[in-house]
Amino acid sequence: GSELLSAERAKSNISVEKLSNLLHTKEILERQDRLLKILQADKVFDKSQNYFDGRVDKFKTALARAKRLRQLQIKHNWSHDEYVAANDLVSEPGPYGLHASMYLTTLRDQGTPEQHKLFLEPAENYKAIGCYAQTELGHGSNVRGLETTATWNPEDKTFVLHSPHLTASKWWIGSMGRTANHAVVMAQLIINGRPYGPHPFVCQIRDMKTHLPLDGIHVGDIGPKFGYNTMDNGFLLLNKVKIPHVNMLARFSSVDPATGKYLKPSSPSLIYGTLTWVRSTIVLQSGGVLARGVTIATRYAAVRRQFQDRDAPAGSKGEDQVLNYTMVQYRLLPLLAATFALHFTGKAMMALYQDNQKMIMAAANPADSKRGAGPEQTHSGSDLLADLHATSCGLKALGSTTAAEGLEVCRRACGGHGYSSFGGIGAWYADYLPTTTWEGDNYMLTQQVARYLLKSARSVLKGNAPDNDTTRIFNTFLQKQDMGAAHDVLGSDTDLVAAFAWRTSFLTFEALKHRDVEKNSWNSLLVDFWRLSTAHSQYLVVKNFHDALQSESLRSEVDPETLDVLHKLFRLHALNTLEKEASEFYSSAAVTVRQIQLARTKAVMKLLEEVRPHALRLVDAWSFPDWQLDSSLGRKDGKVYEDLFHRASELNPLNGLTIDPYPDNDVLVKNDETAKFKSKL
Template identity: 70%
Template structure:
């Protein structure tokens, strides 16, 4: 780009400078930072950090200034250069564990030797015999063997017993045959495997004479020590870009009947006796697994194949969101109808509306009830709906487990691109003040005894007339009562906020949290009400068959009751419901609705009619070919796999071969 002109260089920020503000902040507090920092980190820890920071900052390779700009391959290349240099510094500066930990925290990005330096070394150390320490640990500690820990498979995350990779004992030549019988057997997510490792600690099902003995660790040579190309019968690669962690080469690994010698099975605790061809049991089974402890405790039902949607913990995260898609669709349609109906009236009223300005901040709204109502409600709904959508995307991504973290899930990029919605066109937190201001104003007119002119003033007036008797909403039996409970809570919070503001004369700023809650309550009421009304509309029952209409009613109840339960304390406090009702809502009503809706989940999603091409997601495919698609993208489309690295720390070369440019020109 063109040189930055002098007049730009001379510009300063306006107003108080950031440095002045921070000085003010620090002057206004008497906290002894040095003392507190020593208490938190110890003096020695802080001195260590200062020392190591100085070393790292003096090395050009650790310069961070291009980190945020680089693409995947460039980031990996830089990370490889850093990893090599860091290893050289370990040796040169004689850094121990604490120094290495500090250096990694300061660099703040996962480096490609990460799994070699942790799980690979630990596994050999903890599970290897003295002979194996000699054979494997020494070259690994010298970075001649570069290793990884290959446990997780494409089809099996936390369920270690379900691992499919087999290691079959061959009594004739005293070897094991490693094999991947299925695509889902592919090792997956293995850090430092994708481009770096020449050896792997592979967890595989041990088979002797046709009998399975469960998962055991094997040290397997996977890439040629000179050419760094995969050995015969071994298929390896990087699994592709992820939401983060892109400086690490998480990899996949498949074996096609690869023979390995007897010494490859780590034998400190259990082994195969080559003379008798018998399995030698460990003295204590718990010693074998190490990191696998967790799985042994899993209840039986987790061990078999079970679709994640059958877990109630997954249902409670996803099905209310599915209900929310319908709830918000109907609310959007309701708002458009309201907008169209009021449009002419609003224009007529606009002139008179502008005359009531000039009072206090809360009184600056237009006097047109319809315009104000529409404005306030749309502010609140924008805030609630876009927050629900953004958070919902993250919930969906996490519900996909590890694979949700892969870029191929498609959810990470949707989330990242969607996020500005929560900030632009009115920040979602700021907007809630608009709703509160309108509701306070409406409450004042109701208190004065004015007749209700719209739904908002109607629910406020109803609350006022009934608050002494209290409410007795049959939220579990009657849908219109369920809507009424939401109205009641909104009205209660409105008058509470009004009391704080007008009677207790509290400042606007001190009430922002109350206003936020109030806006959320009112918006949730609007959504519940619009959903309810849409289901009452004749057009709905004429377009949908009775079964689907019935399911829509269940989705309505799920959205309403789940929301009510999540905001339980406001519903109690307002006396809209009893503690017993809330307990029943959660423990029976919501759980029953999850069960009823569960079988229809896929078809309800199908009805949204998203083409695969739009979602561009391996996990969201309409045909369910999830593993095939993940594997195809990782293996065939991923440019990082066109690069052969030089993984040894003392060699200055980073890449031995780079075919990625060739790929680029093909596009």
């Protein structure tokens, strides 16, 4: 293994260090080294027994790790970012997960100064542990349909939290099952019998000393899951639980305790921005998430040798690395390209988001972004923000789907060994999967994108459109529509990007016709909308990747050879996407059938060949420490077989069990030495 990987690395001249710095920055890479040393020295983070325990022990270990991480944070005075980075190295969801993210964030964003003092401060010091309880057994996507009620009681100035039906039980709430003693509960505010929609309330759920549930509260863990079993997702039934007035988070809306009057939200724009920010983060992370799988599979495919190439000259010796087979390249290298495409797209989104923070603040009254996906209501707020918001929805869906499904492609590319937990992809994939469902189900989100695109198209037709990228591509399309497009996708990068823009525009105006002219129902168009959103998001990724490669900052950071390879990755990503989605490119007349065929049979295959020698260095640039990957197949030194064997033979407790194999004997175990394996640690 080792020699094969060295030989691979010798094939390419691109600078791993420079590319790595470009992806992460030098500071962050140094920080990673520093954190890694601390974590590796600590026995509680030993990963070798991660896959053997049952649910209860798994959770206990995760709790021990969560506590230690927090202790280390205090000891080393880590910032929040450092804490998160350390957590990433440990790479498992922990019981404080939702406390450290959503609970603190919600209190911070939606609490008043008084509430910060009361709830946020103890939470920041882990004197109170919280979670974010929105989803119910019966309602997830449709937040307005939540059934938990918070009824204002003017007599004693309290709210009564109540779950009127079984389906009103909070469900899926991270950190709630066993860990939290507080929750932000989203509940329908009711004043005087009138409902005012879902609002956030802080509710203590367990005793601060005994940690037992308080009166009127039925809380627990919802059970085992496909992944995320180190986390205690929980349920919560509330039986007329009284909370004081101050427990309604009141930064935006509130109830006047004296009069019982509902005070409307002054500016929920911040939440609107936060959602965009969260989704942009998912886009940015999706590149790195996928890169873990691509790193493992690419390294393994360079070590794994199987068969001799059938056209190999007679007398040639040894088997081929499977990375040499075009079928393996075709599965892995476009994903390698996608990791960079998504990364640069995420970066661009983040930058745009930050640039626009001020506009967000100034935006008058954007509609509540949490309303369910549905027909096209117009936002009165900033159009740029609306663009950014829609963009983040579409890209969150595309990015997380690409990463999740790409990981499984990587796992399968490793053949049988990909199925072993020691391969390192399976558990990572299983833990990542819910990202396709939370923060907006990926299919649901596409409706929001379509709604925005339809609205933009209408404004372009009316001539009252704001100037942004979306309206610009629509205008271009409308101007050239009758002349045809003739994009030289094989010869010109800008034409390649323009072909994606053309397809989006075509699909938008088609959908607009179906909706506005033919008056088709919203429901009948959902599949079209999903296609449209996907097309638009693919355009955005291609465009952002292209823009990144043009940017001065990138060009000054990497050498020409690396830039050339990145450019090839750009073309590989774009042309591969184009040929996979060929039919929409034909039918929109963005390109000709002949061009697609050439892209498929020639251009993409040639790019695979050109990228292949750099594959190892490209994944090295992602800079995952071996300890983080925890993968026999993805080891940087290529010692795949030695590591697989060592783990199976020496670290596998099942091998301490000697059984009786005969069915007529009810005795199962002759000798149990499984405990020995644990104590070896």
